[in-house]
Amino acid sequence: MINYALLMIAIGCFAGIAGAILGLGGGIILTPILTLLMGVDIKYAIGASIVAVIATSSGATIAYLRDEVLNLRVAMFLEIATTLGALSGALLTGVIDPKYLYILFGLLLLFSGYNMIRKLITHTELLHRAKPDRLAAKFRLDSSYYDKQMMKKVDYQVEHIPGGLAVMYGAGIASGLLGIGSGAFKVIAMDTVMKMPLKASTSTSNLMMGVTAAASATVYFFNGSIKPEIAVPLALGILVGATIGSRVMQHLSARVIRMVFVPILLYIGIQMFMKGI
Amino acid sequence: MKKPNESVNQEMADVEIIIGKILQIGVIISAAIMLLGLILLIVTGQTGFSANQYPTDFTEIGKGLMTFKPYSIMMLGIFCLILTPILRVVVSIYSFYKEHDMLYVVITSIVLIILMISFVFGILR
Numbered sequence: 090m091i092n093y094a095l096l097m098i099a100i101g102c103f104a105g106i107a108g109a110i111l112g113l114g115g116g117i118i119l120t121p122i123l124t125l126l127m128g129v130d131i132k133y134a135i136g137a138s139i140v141a142v143i144a145t146s147s148g149a150t151i152a153y154l155r156d157e158v159l160n161l162r163v164a165m166f167l168e169i170a171t172t173l174g175a176l177s178g179a180l181l182t183g184v185i186d187p188k189y190l191y192i193l194f195g196l197l198l199l200f201s202g203y204n205m206i207r208k209l210i211t212h213t214e215l216l217h218r219a220k221p222d223r224l225a226a227k228f229r230l231d232s233s234y235y236d237k238q239m240m241k242k243v244d245y246q247v248e249h250i251p252g253g254l255a256v257m258y259g260a261g262i263a264s265g266l267l268g269i270g271s272g273a274f275k276v277i278a279m280d281t282v283m284k285m286p287l288k289a290s291t292s293t294s295n296l297m298m299g300v301t302a303a304a305s306a307t308v309y310f311f312n313g314s315i316k317p318e319i320a321v322p323l324a325l326g327i328l329v330g331a332t333i334g335s336r337v338m339q340h341l342s343a344r345v346i347r348m349v350f351v352p353i354l355l356y357i358g359i360q361m362f363m364k365g366i
Numbered sequence: 367m368k369k370p371n372e373s374v375n376q377e378m379a380d381v382e383i384i385i386g387k388i389l390q391i392g393v394i395i396s397a398a399i400m401l402l403g404l405i406l407l408i409v410t411g412q413t414g415f416s417a418n419q420y421p422t423d424f425t426e427i428g429k430g431l432m433t434f435k436p437y438s439i440m441m442l443g444i445f446c447l448i449l450t451p452i453l454r455v456v457v458s459i460y461s462f463y464k465e466h467d468m469l470y471v472v473i474t475s476i477v478l479i480i481l482m483i484s485f486v487f488g489i490l491r
Contacts, residue, residue: 090407091408094404140444140447140448143448143450143451147392147393147447148393150386151386151389151390151393154382154389155382155383155386161381161382161385165455165458165473165477166473168477169473169476169477169480172477172481176484176487179484179487179488180487229469296454300455300477300481302451303449303450303451303452304481304484304485304488305484305488307488307489308488308489310444310445310448312422313420313422315444316420317437317440317441318413321400321440322404324443325400328393328397
């Protein structure tokens with residue numbers, strides 16, 4: 090028992106560090122480890138993953154709020170689209186064939202991966218424009234954060250708000266209907282579509298994915314998908330990992346984070362696409 | 367004179383610090399409950415339930431808590447953890463209100479309402 094618990098804590102710790110740095114839910118990392126390595130039934134692995142998303146989100150958000158890396162206005166503004174998406178996703182279960190969604194979202198991930206690679210090649214981490222966006226100004230979304238790695242304050246503008254909202258709505262549908270991609274699409278909406286800096290995007294994604302997951306978590310809680318002996322040690326490990334990860338992330342360069350992010354993005358994209366065909 | 371952008375940033379800093387503190391308390395409480403349950407499980411070697419059984423509704427969890435059943439305590443801890451993001455939204459509404467940012471009071475309230483609808487939907491399904 091104690092060995093099993095310690096192993097789960099260690100796995101959680103690893104997933105928490107990775108999730109906090111990349112702004113991903115951790116389901117991507119956890120589900121294969123739990124099902125393939127630990128022999129956990131897929132039903133309980135999904136239940137544990139939902140708890141994992143919340144643990145990563147809440148653990149990491151404490152530091153991201155205190156150090157003002159994330160953008161709370163952007164988070165709450167976009168959260169309308171995500172929660173609406175999650176709700177419609179749940180309502181659409183059985184109406185839409187998930188096959189098409191897998192293909193659509195898989196392609197979107199692959200396209201974003203390509204965009205991110207282009208950003209890596211052309212060394213354009215930060216965009217500076219002279220003209221402010223009308224919607225961003227109206228909703229006061231432009232902000233700044235202190236980058237501990239560059240040791241300077243980074244001011245940034247947000248653009249393409251409708252596009253960002255659309256991707257966020259899709260992200261909500263994906264997590265409500267398919268139960269996946271809670272973090273990846275959020276990072277894409279902010280980083281790729283709305284041109285936010287990567288660190289602001291991953292930390293804001295961390296705050297948001299917990300809120301989105303909380304809505305569906307109650308379903309899993311009451312239908313018995315959450316097994317305490319798996320979820321509890323995992324969540325405890327993740328809380329520790331996410332606390333570490335949220336500190337480490339601030340000292341990494343955006344470029345390094347992107348280099349780790351791209352292969353994971355492509356991996357998820359291919360996996361989703363394959364599920365659809 | 368402060369530039370408008372600076373006052374926005376200062377306001378956000380206050381809001382974020384309040385939410386961060388309350389979130390931290392919520393996380394520590396749920397972690398403490400989960401840890402207590404896990405330690406009890408390891409020390410006693412008893413789950414408090416028969417093999418492959420665990421509580422999934424409030425009455426069962428509540429009953430188990432009276433007799434310190436490890437699984438009941440663990441499930442309570444998980445439930446508290448699930449509530450932390452919702453707590454974050456509720457506190458955000460209050461903080462935006464304190465900063466007289468009515469636009470974001472409305473936006474965040476809409477988020478909370480949608481969340482509540484999905485919550486009820488989740489329980490009913």
